[in-house]
Amino acid sequence: TSWQPKLPSDSPEFLPGRYDKYSPDLCIPLISLLVHSVFATIFRDGLINTRFNVFMINLFLCILFWLLETVMMRLLFYLHSGNARYLEIFAFIGCKFVGLALTDLIETFIGNTTAVNGAMLYFSLMMSIFTFKTLTRYKGKKGRNGDLTIAIACCSLLTMAAMWFYYVLSKYVN
Numbered sequence: 001t002s003w004q005p006k007l008p009s010d011s012p013e014f015l016p017g018r019y020d021k022y023s024p025d026l027c028i029p030l031i032s033l034l035v036h037s038v039f040a041t042i043f044r045d046g047l048i049n050t051r052f053n054v055f056m057i058n059l060f061l062c063i064l065f066w067l068l069e070t071v072m073m074r075l076l077f078y079l080h081s082g083n084a085r086y087l088e089i090f091a092f093i094g095c096k097f098v099g100l101a102l103t104d105l106i107e108t109f110i111g112n113t114t115a116v117n118g119a120m121l122y123f124s125l126m127m128s129i130f131t132f133k134t135l136t137r138y139k140g141k142k143g144r145n146g147d148l149t150i151a152i153a154c155c156s157l158l159t160m161a162a163m164w165f166y167y168v169l170s171k172y173v174n
Helices: 027-041 052-080 086-093 096-109 113-138 149-173
Strands: none
Touching: 027 052, 027 096, 027 149, 052 086, 052 149, 086 113, 086 149, 096 113, 096 149, 113 149
16 A cells, blocks of 8 residues: 555645545644643643643643654755655654553553553554655655665654653653
8 A cells, every 4th residue: 555645736735634544634643742741741640630831841842842853854854855845744753642642541541661661662663664654755756865765764763762752751741
């Protein structure tokens, strides 16, 4: 199967999600970001924490580092080819919050450190594979510095490292 979003022949914009299931969408990443922030701050350690400012700080830092990560990936692609779309990268790497939200749910309801670390390892590996598969649409194109496989692999590893960073960041915000 092809994981590439479809582009209409007369427009550089993506088709809407109802016509193309691989189209970039911010709905799932944003909802997952909110779920991650709620469970990482309010339900931490099995107690309902009513500190709204901690929630807002965590949410702000996650959005800030998400934007920074997107800019870093866009810069990496620019150094190799200059043709990666900002919204596409932003939407697809935002899906990491799904794994973070599920890891937070496991931590809240199970609480076992081994289960949490295993879930985090699994979700970060899956997000790395997802990033690699979605960005391979640029693989056939030659950039200024040759093939883009190295840039795509670096973006995948950056996504995996960013998931661990967000997870550790949410623990120390409290």
